[in-house]
Amino acid sequence: MTITTCVFDAYGTLFDVNAAARAVASEPGQEAFAAVWQEVSTHWRAKQLQYTWIRALTGQHTDFWQVTKDGLDWALEKTGQTDPDLREKLLGLYFNLAAFPEVPAMLAALKAAGMNTAILSNGSPPMLKGAVDSAGLDDVLDDVLSVERVGIFKPDASVYKLVTDRFGCDKDEVLFVSSNGWDATSARAFGFRVLWVNRAGEPLDRLPDPPDRIATDLTTVPNIAQAL
Secondary structure (H helix, E strand, C coil), rough: CCCEEECCCCCCCCCCCHHHHHHHHHCCCCCCHHCCCCHHHHHHHHHHHHHHHHHHHHCCCCCHEEEHHHHHHHHHHHCCCCCCHHHHHHHHHHHCEEEEEHHHHHHHHHCCCCCCEEECCCCCHHHHHHHHHHHEEEEHEEEEEHHHHHHCCCCHHHHHHHHHHHHHCCCCHHEEECCCHHHHHHHHHHEEEEEEECCCCCCCCCCCCCCCEEEECCCCHHHHHHHH
């Protein structure tokens, strides 16, 4: 079936999750943090995801902003960072994460081709609005769908169903794009066509329902959407 709707994960897919830590590390007077920023960012992202999975499994939902703060606190303690100003600076920048360079033109090309475009994210609505506004993507997105509408994180099937409910489309009309292997395979299991954006060159996850396509960035999304 023809793809009518292209839906994107937000964090790590459209928006660079390392941008906040990288920006702080480049500031004058942050030499100590600059030595560990990559480690902090890696731990932060890992705990952020782990906490969503655990909360989904145990039925202890909270919004993604709380999970983001909890993950950062763990990462800062793990790396011995005790400056409270550093914590607040990192959290403030997370509301304005930079989009990857190819994102605006890619989304504009999808809209020009007549496709629906949306974000489907674990992020809370205020977080997502901050990122979308900061990147200037309002005009090239038809909607921003947050898991807060169903009260559980990905990969619960009710999250992916938000897309078909919103756009009134069949599952196989949707191209879902994610940089997270677990998210890509979960969306494929739900019935979407899936592109995994493997920026880091990682091995394919040993999970059922592999993605339909793999790319190293988002540049080719419009071509893939028309070819599927």
